Amino acid sequence: MECRAHCGACCIEPSIQRPYFGMPNGKRAGEICTHLDLEHYQCKIWQTTDYPAVCQGFKAEPDICGTSREEAMETIRILEVTTRG
Template structure:
């Protein structure tokens, strides 16, 4: 398993769609379900809260790695979905 950190692909959004998030998100006080698009993800798949202190800790702690994000946006969505289903 290759866990080296990589540069996040702008406009991917897989980490804002595939996993469930149990902590409150502005506009989503109960978090979000797996596969549900975060309300803070804009039309370009960019986080509206990036760099904002109201961004959930789980989101700001996420590190893009090749084993989680793969080599494309589609692969990231597939891999993160599979990881969510396993946990």
């Protein structure tokens, strides 16, 4: 599955615990990543050397992304809450 255009759910809903380029304290769940282009909802550093490893490991899948941006946001939000350590 290819990433859905104008989505950005994976750049908003999950937390990222480790520091990365532009976000020295990581990212809280629900916080918009500083690298998300809010006009197109696409990552501004995708496929660059600054693209975080955690983001490189994410692959769009129907079970996560669903059939809409709203569904993806809700699924990732639920996963974030239920998998917190």
